[in-house]
Amino acid sequence: MTETHYQYIDGVWTDGDSTDEITVRDPAAPEDPIVAFSGASETQAEEAVSAAAAASDNWAATTPDDRDTILYEVAERIDANRDALAETLTREEGKPISSGRGEVSRAAEIFRFFASYARSATGETIPSSDPETLTYTVREPLGVVTLITPWNFPIATPSWKLATALATGNTVVLKPSSETPMIAKQLVELLAEVGVPNGVVNLVVGSGSTVGDALTTDERVDGVSFTGSTETGQHIAETVATRGIPIQTEMGGKNPQVVLPDADLEAAADAAISGAFGGCGQACTATSRLIVHEDVADELTAAVVERAEALSIGPGLDDPDIGPAVSAGENETNLEYIEVAEKEGATLQTGGGQPATPEAGYFVEPTVFTDVEPGMRIAQEEVFGPVLGVIEVADFDEAVRVANDVNYGLSASIFTTNMAKSRSFTKQIEAGVVKINGTTTGSHVQMPFGGMKASSSETQKELGQHAYEFYTHEKAIYRSDP
């Protein structure tokens, strides 16, 4: 296999030395691999942890100014290289190039936002019960943290974990998805270029089953932040549980958009299209259930179907509305779920298969089902593709009951002009992100992000003003002067 140097351990780029082969393909033209290389071995994962542990004290002792300066510089470099990074991202993940550029700019925004944490992730002074004693809290870095990330936002998700961890003085081992290692490598190259010291950031590209345990159960690892599927997240949480270290798992979703009869139906249809089919439905916050009041179900369905049929499908680099699924596996899963939905009695309104063009690539048409019952698999399980199920309900209470009747609880939205109903929805809905008259996807960097139920360990949220809490110990200090 050719030398590709995807592993970055203690400041040295090197090849993986396991027998696992990692093959990166353009999902719009998968016949010819872009690159193939050996994944990291368990020993290399241990070496990455050793490097992070050795660098930990010195990095924790850097001044906030030093860390802030470095992270701002990373943001500048990301912006300066936006087009090249976006092209890499789109080639290996498949999303439309304009979305790729948007995600790269978002990564720069994230580094800028969290750079300021270096100076502001503070403790508090708290009124003391004893006039002779000063009581306050301090925040200290955890030490070594392992960051495990999925492929669907392959620069934004690593960025928000890396930037928060580094700003608060932690050293890290990043394990990105094997579907999208190229963009992870380019991001780490930028970090190295701006002078992040050796060992502070390490990159391990390898199969989860080969390197996962070494990166999560090693006693020198002080925290694990994971984003990915619920199945993997729960496995990691169980594996790490006995060590008693902080673990954060942000996982899958089955996100509902509720539409009441008084809603602006045009806006609701636009949001459903963007939420269900943007990014080929491959967002953890993608809209997968459109829960509609029966009085407006036909009108809304017609508007959604009309819009879905107008969407262009094609290679991400051509900037269509919808790119391919990331991999052959995801593509098969999408098609399987479409078959299951039809077998269970849902009615296919549009889509339902691979488009006639493009011929190559992992493309699936934007698909809308009606007559979906809340108990069907299509209404319960995360599809992670461009498949939307319309569920009719008789009233607001039923809408909320159906919306909550899944294991997941990541994001949810309601379209209504009734403020009392929307307030009631925010109270009753079991979701970590709630939108009123907005799409289930998308979040602001300064707002906390994370789910409930099977979507999250609900330890601490990511993003937002307090994301630093996960990456720091809080100590309560009682100071009585002699």
Ligand code: NAD
């Ligand atoms: P995945 O769970 O298959 O993989 C996620 C990461 O875990 C990858 O880096 C993978 O290599 C690694 N991994 C796999 N087995 C492991 C093990 N035993 N030990 C350690 N690491 C291991 O998920 P995916 O297919 O990459 O991503 C899609 C999923 O991610 C969807 O379920 C989606 O909803 C979820 N997701 C959630 C959020 C969120 O914030 N809630 C954001 C994006 C994606």
